[in-house]
Each structure stands twice: as structure tokens, then as C-alpha cells.
Amino acid sequence: MPSVAPIEPDPPVDPVGPVDTGPAARARYLDEVMAEIDAEVRRRRASGDLPAGLERELDELFLEFSPVGLHGRARLRETLALVDGSAYVDTAVPVASQKAVGSYVKRLIRKAIGWYVGFIVHQIVRFAWSVSRMFHVVVDHVEDLEAAVESQRTPELPASAVPVAGPGWSWWSGAAVDALAGVGGRVLHAECGDGTLLDALIAGGADAYGVDPTESVIEPAIDRGLDVRAESVLGHLEVVADEALSGIVLSGSIQWLHPNERDRLETLVTSRLAIDGVLVLHSATPESWTAGSSHLISDLAPGRPLHAGTWSHLLAQRGFRPTALLYGGEDRRLDQVAPSNADADAINAAIDVVNTLLLGPGEYLLVAVRER
């Protein structure tokens, strides 16, 4: 190992300014300065010079200039502009050089092979522009689609407005159990709540299980050992095999699904239910919809309950044969006046009209069998 050659020392440091009072004193001094700077900012804030949110607004404004901050359509267009910008190939190779002769040589080379480079570049640019044009067409289509989807978008129903499936035995439970007695295969109860109907179906010999999107509601059913899953009916039916179910009970929020989702539900129910399988559908009546339910739901829900006759029609189109229709729930119909009343006939006629058009039973149960 050779000896280390002597190295000249660094020139001495020549501090200026106030006498150095040591690192600790300097640190204290800087801490005091920082505290005063902080106080100045607080004073500005208190005086209104620094409105709340101003600095955040500055950051947000900067993001508008950044590809990081662009989203959706703007980002797509920004990226497309980059593609367009890159599609041009410059054949004018720079000829600048640190040495004078270098520049001359580069210029000579550029001139000599210009015809060759130009030929190649022409084809590359043509290809690049074709690709760019294709992207423009795709982006235009995407934007049209986005606009169409956006115009049909339904606002989300506030979660707080959605009632959880009511536990307990309802007026229609017994009829549903009867309709599904002896179906043989798996029976699904959509929006099964606490599993009361499942208990009855199982007691009746059915191989029943349930789904419900509200996790907290199904806990009692799970505690009782029932096969219950926290899923939406649409999400669940998507993953069920064709004709795997012998019976389906639809209840709860399926009655106010968006028309597109209701159509998807009809398709899924039809395909997942075996031939001769039984569909049991519980719904509120349209007449009771505005009068009987929460105004938030009736006003903001993406869909509204159908008349029993409409369901029958839709199901018949999909190969179902309606076998039973029961009305129940709260009956809000007005009672007729006694015949002893002098105007009984006129009044009762008016009551009939009101009952028919505006009131009537609150709910119904429709049973249908899949025939094809």
C-alpha cells in the first residue's frame, strides 16, 4: 500500500457577523425566529389576509395544469395530445457541435443520408398518424358513451333512507311457504332479513338459504346456523349456475330497482330457476307507494313498484305462468257509509272511485311457475 500523499489543508473559515455564541445558542435563536415567523402567519390569518382554504385552492389550481390532476375526459384528451405531439418525427437532426468541424461533418452527414432518412420517416409518420387517428375515433366514441350514460344516471338513494328488511313473520309468509312446499331443490330468499321465512321454509322441508345486502340484519340468522350471505340479489344471482334453483323468493328493495336493473333481475331469475321452478314475489302496491312509504324513498328511489298485473305480464313474456295473486298488508280503503244515510248511493259511488284509483291493499304476493 503506497503512502498517502500530503494534502493541503482547507483554508481557515472566517466567520463574520455577530459573535458566534455556540451551536446551542444558535439553535435557540433560530427557534425564536421560527416562532416569530409562525406568529406572523397566524396574524395574517386572523386579519383576513390568509383566508381559510386559500392555500388548498392554490394547490388545486396547480393540479388543473398537471396530468396528475386530470381525470376522466380531460386526462384522455391530454394523453391524446401527447400522442399527437409524438407522432411527428423531425428529420432535421441538430448539427450543433462543440467543435467547428464537428458541425460541418454533421451537416454533411445529414445532407448525405437525408433521402434515406426521409423515406423511412415518411412511413413511420404515416403509421403514427394512423394510430393517432384511431385513438381520436376511440376517444370520440368513449365521450359519446360517457355522455349517454351520464344523462341516464340515477342518483344514489341515501343509505339512511333505505329500510332494512323487517324481521318477523308477515301476512304473506305462510303463502310463500305453501307455494314452495315440495319444490325439491335449492330455494333462495332474496333480502331475507333475520331469516324468519327461511326458518319456516326449512321447517317445511325446503333446502333454503338467503341473501341480504345489509350485514347487520342477517346476524341473528347466522347465529341460528342458517345459510345466509351478505350479498345483493343481483350480485348473488350473477354467480349462480343456470337452473340451479328450484325456488326464488324476491322481497325488499327489489320492488324499487331501476328499470334497467329490474330487467337484469328478470333475466337472471329466469335463467337461474329450473323449469317448473317457483317464483314468489312480494311487493308494495303502487297505490300504497307514495301514501304508505317514506317520502325519501318514494321520491328518490331509482324505480317504483309495479302493479301485480304488470309483473304477471312481464313474467309471462319470460315463460312464467302466474299461479296465485294475494293482496294483503295495510288496507287503506275507505269504508262505505250505511244505506240509511240519505246520500249513501252517491257517497259510496265516490268512495268506490277513490278506493279504486288511489287506495286499496298495501301489498301483494305473486306466485309464478317457470314453464319454459
Added chain:
Amino acid sequence: MTGVHQFVPALLPRDATGDHTLALRDTFRSAGWESEIYVEAAHDELIDQATYFERYPERAEPGDILLYQLGTASPVADFLLSRPEPLVLDYHNVTPASFYEGWEDHTSEKVTLARSQVAALAPLAVLGIADSAFNAAELRRLGCRTTAVLPILIGRDGWVDRVDERELSRLFADHGTATVLLFVGRISPNKAQHHLVEALWLYRRWYDPEARLHLVGPAVTASYAEAVFGFAAELGLEGAVRHGEHLTPAQLAAWYADADVFVCVSEHEGFCIPLLEAMASDLPVVAYAAGAVPETLGDAGILLDDKRPSLVASAVDRVRHDPVLADRLVAAGRGRLGQFGAAATRARFVEVLGALAAGRGVD
């Protein structure tokens, strides 16, 4: 005879890593060692001082130590992975890819590759040299067993060149007595120049409506640079934010001499040489405490733990209008600069690598 040969992806003039590599080469030769520079590429000006790295095997000698100047992705890393000689890493940090995501995907991919190369090399290195404790900690996290903190060497005499007086006059004629905030560094998302624009906007509202921001450095991330200058124009600062690029060392010295405060709000710095250049120019510093900035700056500047524009603007004004504070910071800067003196750093490099060559390990 001991040979300490350096490998560097690109040997460039007027470049911190290039200057460091050349200065080290001269230092090693002064110590009586053989020392060559092997490169993937070199600038025309320096091509006669470098050899392509593929030629090293035919020149290899027993006892050689290979010193890799690591700051970017390069096939040199893969080459060194295959070499049996003791490897020393001189790590200058690689900016995390997350800073470039969304801005420049190809740069993001390149730095990801670079960081994977650091991760592959670190466990194999007999020594990791880092120009800051921040960088040394990163090397240790990646499996480097022994590390030493040695500052970067600058080949020129002093940290800044003689001032180009014509450039200085031109700058002064442009802004007159207005306050000038200066930042030097490539225009890149991790340097966060957009926060300087925000600070300038607030500074003009509160303290000096004519204040200027001078940004010196190459616009390496074009989309970010466009965003920064577009943002400045949107805020009505088009004429108040000036960009200096392709400056000679003397012109750069003029930009330092022209400024009133050096302001750094960078979010990731492995060392930050411009802080030392500002100290050497007697320019008070206001800096956000990120990465290696606190250890490079020490108590020679106002160190902010937050870079809200209001805080930066207030700190700048305090420095600008408190001569006692400014003098103290400048004096502390000169003292701080002494700790990065070239002679002591060169001696320490020779001591550390000499110990390695003698098989004594590193203190």
C-alpha cells in the same frame, strides 16, 4: 500497486457527479494509486479522460477496487454485478419513482430500474459511501453492511465560479430593487417548484408586489415544467417567474449574486449541492426540511417543517428584512461550508479506500 477505478454511467462536464468523479480520480492518483474512469457514455469534452466500461476486463489487475458512482440506471450496474473485484458504491441517491408517476411514465420506469439496481448491488458492496447520512441510511436499508458518509467533491476552486458581471447587470436591469427568490435544481416534480410559485404569489400580495422568482435548472420533466410555468401565468406571474437554463458557471454565479434569498421546498434531496453554492455566495437560505436538506444545511438557514406558501413567504420576508438574521445565516453558511472542505474530503476518501485496500475495514 493499488488500483481504485471508478465506474460512472455518464461522464459530463459541469455536472456534480462528473466533477466529483474527476476530482476523485485526481485524488487517487495523487495518493499514488492507479485510477481510471470507466463509463457507459462520456461527453465530447471528456471522452479522452474515460474508457468504455466493456474494456475493463482486459485491463483488470489483482487488487483492484471498483468504485461505482451510482445515481441513475445503467448497464454498468449489471456489468459490476458480474465482477469479482471488491465493489464500493458511491451513492448519490435515486429519486423515488412515485414523484414521476403521472408526469413522465418513462422516467418513472427508469428510476424504478435504478432503484432495483441499487437494491441488487447494495448487499454485494464491501462499502457504501454516501454523501449524506440520509443516503447512507437508504443503503443500509437495502442491505449494505458497511457505510461511510463522505461529502461530494467539487472539482472547481470553491463552490461557485467568478461572477459574470454582464449577466449580473442584465438581471438587475430586469428587476431593479425587487426581492428575488432563487432556487437552483432541475425542474422536476420532486423539487416542487410549483410550491415556490405559490409562495411568490403570496409574497407579492403581502410584502413586495414586484418580487421575482428565479428558477435555474434544466426542464428535465417537460410536462411538469409546462405545468409550473402555466400555473405561474394563470396566477398573473408570467413576467415574475424567470427560468435560467444552460448557464455557464460564471452566469450561474451571477444568478446567485443577484438573488436575495435562496428558497428550497424540494421534497426529496439526497444532498442538495445548491445549498452549499448559496452559502458560498453569501446568500441566506430558507429551506423545507426534507431528505438530506437538514443535515446539509445545518443551522445555516431557516429550516421549515412545513412548506405552506404562507410560511415560506413569511420566512423569506423575515430573512429579507432582518439584517441581523441574514448576517447570522450567511456567517453560519460560511462556517458550514468549511465542514465540506475539499481537502478534508479528499483525505477522508483516501483514508477510507486505503484502509479497504489494506484489508483493515472502514472506521
